[in-house]
Amino acid sequence: MKADPIGVATGSYYLDGDHACAEGAIAGGCRFLAGYPITPSTEVAERMAERFPKVGGVFIQMEDELASMAAVSGAVWAGAKSMTVTSGPGFSLMMENLGLAAMMEVPCVVVNVQRGGPSTGLPTLTGQADMMQARWGSHGDYEIIALSPNSPQECFDLTVKAFNLSEEWRVPVLFMMDECVGHMTEKVVIPNADKIDVTPRKFYKGKKEDYRPFKFNGADSVAPLVKAGDGYFIHITGLTHDERGYPVINAEAQEKNVTHLVNKILKNEEKIRIIEENQVEGADVVVVSYGISSRVAMKAVESAREKGLKVGTIRLVTVWPFPESRIRELAKSVKAFVVPEINLGQIVLEVERCANGEAKTILVPHAGGWVHDPIDILNAIEESIK
Amino acid sequence: MDIKFSGFGGQGIIKSGTLIGKAASLFDDKFATLTQSFGPEARGGACSAQLVIDEEPILYPYIVRPEILVSMSQEAYEKFLDDLAPNGTLLTDTDLVKPHKIRKDVTMHSIPSTRIAEEMGNRIFANVVMVGFFTAITKIVNSEAMKKALPGSVPERFIDINIEAFDKGFQYGAETLEKN
Numbered sequence: 210m211k212a213d214p215i216g217v218a219t220g221s222y223y224l225d226g227d228h229a230c231a232e233g234a235i236a237g238g239c240r241f242l243a244g245y246p247i248t249p250s251t252e253v254a255e256r257m258a259e260r261f262p263k264v265g266g267v268f269i270q271m272e273d274e275l276a277s278m279a280a281v282s283g284a285v286w287a288g289a290k291s292m293t294v295t296s297g298p299g300f301s302l303m304m305e306n307l308g309l310a311a312m313m314e315v316p317c318v319v320v321n322v323q324r325g326g327p328s329t330g331l332p333t334l335t336g337q338a339d340m341m342q343a344r345w346g347s348h349g350d351y352e353i354i355a356l357s358p359n360s361p362q363e364c365f366d367l368t369v370k371a372f373n374l375s376e377e378w379r380v381p382v383l384f385m386m387d388e389c390v391g392h393m394t395e396k397v398v399i400p401n402a403d404k405i406d407v408t409p410r411k412f413y414k415g416k417k418e419d420y421r422p423f424k425f426n427g428a429d430s431v432a433p434l435v436k437a438g439d440g441y442f443i444h445i446t447g448l449t450h451d452e453r454g455y456p457v458i459n460a461e462a463q464e465k466n467v468t469h470l471v472n473k474i475l476k477n478e479e480k481i482r483i484i485e486e487n488q489v490e491g492a493d494v495v496v497v498s499y500g501i502s503s504r505v506a507m508k509a510v511e512s513a514r515e516k517g518l519k520v521g522t523i524r525l526v527t528v529w530p531f532p533e534s535r536i537r538e539l540a541k542s543v544k545a546f547v548v549p550e551i552n553l554g555q556i557v558l559e560v561e562r563c564a565n566g567e568a569k570t571i572l573v574p575h576a577g578g579w580v581h582d583p584i585d586i587l588n589a590i591e592e593s594i595k
Numbered sequence: 596m597d598i599k600f601s602g603f604g605g606q607g608i609i610k611s612g613t614l615i616g617k618a619a620s621l622f623d624d625k626f627a628t629l630t631q632s633f634g635p636e637a638r639g640g641a642c643s644a645q646l647v648i649d650e651e652p653i654l655y656p657y658i659v660r661p662e663i664l665v666s667m668s669q670e671a672y673e674k675f676l677d678d679l680a681p682n683g684t685l686l687t688d689t690d691l692v693k694p695h696k697i698r699k700d701v702t703m704h705s706i707p708s709t710r711i712a713e714e715m716g717n718r719i720f721a722n723v724v725m726v727g728f729f730t731a732i733t734k735i736v737n738s739e740a741m742k743k744a745l746p747g748s749v750p751e752r753f754i755d756i757n758i759e760a761f762d763k764g765f766q767y768g769a770e771t772l773e774k775n
Contacts, residue, residue, distance in 0.1 A: 223617035223627075223744075333632070393656055394613060394629035396620040501656065508654040583655060 212236050212369075212405035216264045224397040226364040226390040227252035230320060231260065232399060233368025234292055238407050239318070240266040241291040243280035245273050245299060248332045249388040250322035253294040274299040278306035282315045286445065288436035290372055290410065292318035296388075297326040297339055300346070307381060308347030309447045311470060314423065314431070316375035316410065318368070320384040322391040325577030335388035336577035337500055338552035343383045344529050350467050352474035354481060355383040355529035357499040361395045367526070373408035374481065378473060379431040385528065387551065389501040389580060410434060417441060421452040425469040428476035474530050483526035484535065488514075492521030493594050495539055496547045497560050499525040501580055506549050509586035520590055528556060536563035545593035549573035549586045569593055596735055597658040601643040601675050602667030602691075607722030611665070612644030614726050614744050615736055619648045622740035628653040641670055648735055663733060665725060666692050667708070686729060688721070704732050706767050712760060720760035723749075727764025732772065738765055 216235040224232070231253045234242075242261070244254045258268040267289075271277040277293045284291040295303060300321045310317055323339050325331030343355045354374050358367045368384060375382040411433040413420050422443050424432035432452070435441045448456035449463045474481065485503075487510075489495055494513075498506040503524040513520045521543075525532065536546075536559075545568055548557040553574045561570040573589045575581050598615070602608040609631045616627035631644045645658040660680040665687075666672035672692045679685060681700045689705040706728045712721040723745075730741050742758055749757045 221621050223613060223621055223629075225629075389630065389656060392631055394616060395627065395653075504654045504656065511654075580655070580657060 212402040214402035217402040229361040229364035231256035233365040237369035237372035241284035241289040274302035278303040294320040304346040311351040314379040334578040376408040478530040485524040489521030509583040540564040540567040545569040599661035601671030618740040618744035723760040724764035727761040728768040731768025
């Protein structure tokens, strides 16, 4: 279906990534935000707090990030499309209830405008060091989807997409911005509502007594939801459960429940996958990057091509689930992967795992606070094919 | 074109960059990427906005060696002058920056933007006076596009006075160029 026009601020704007993300959320149907403002993500909450009363949404400034993430799950089960927004320190606090949301298969969006860490780190400066935390931050086996925008325009477009993916797969979608993109201002075009595809929530319509809040049979199975207050007596819990949602504490139930959480994402990786490839056919080196680093990397790649080097790029718009099969395939034909990221080595580990020794994998690290000097990426590209 | 706006928090430094970037990208058919850096303070700390304007989409968002430096405080001037590219342009507020360090390889133009704004009734317009001055001197963005950028960026009831502030700065800039 198309977006509800009431939430779509159609027009051309000069907006930063944070504000564009807020508009994307509202256009994507988000009507509940619980959060605890933190730099460099505050502007998202600020704009939504201002916009929500005009579109029938609710913003609650919670006492902390634990409560924020809990409230998001609550609002989803009450029928709203919901999200929270934070940065590293708050993201850490959300991990417990993010696991709960994954276990209860709550469609929701968690925005993390990454700053330098660990701990309070660099409040106003950029980082990309929460990428593994996005994947592994809560305990136990589960899968999430993570997107990484590289411009304010994408902060709009991909936030809409994040809500759509969350509804389609009934899963928390982590929107992994970085401070650079969040606080970067560029032209943002918000289209007419009839040009914005929005995935509506699947609500159950059958007999009340037949409703099952979960469905574990097969990788494509996602049960429809119901709204609290509509008269369904359902049980949802963080404990291992059956399709009725009731706790079943044994290995057999665990196998069904957890395998489902993982497979509904991993088995559909190619359907979920959004990657941008550029000149990878015949390339000797492929630069793999995401977020702001993908733009800086392209600057280096242009210089390398001017020198006659055959360099391709893969940009991970969805970082999780990782495009494993594509990297494995490319590893057979390229000599090396170069991975610039604003951390000391995270997604490079996935690339290296998938390259499996068939191609060299070279990290271009940056501890955070700034983006790479394109020359460092260029040097790594040249070094990789020596 | 790499441009750096600098001063202290509360002067509207980032707003200056936003206005010019908005004018360039929405009304002058160019690409404009603005980034900003500031400390944890709400006001008074050193602050700067970096604006890249190009005919092509912009990849690298930051600025290492600005070709134009706008300084509205002594601290900002001293901090960033050495970064200014050779043959660059330096724009300052006459009263707020005492240019004791002279660089012969750059062109400097000054305007009493804060004084002009105070004469209009409020120093809050100083940044828009400076934006007018910038527009006249640099000719990077045309003045019609600049005026179109004001609505939506300043409170509606202050649009006229902001346009007046812009015009005063623009005129001062045009006269400055004539004198040279």
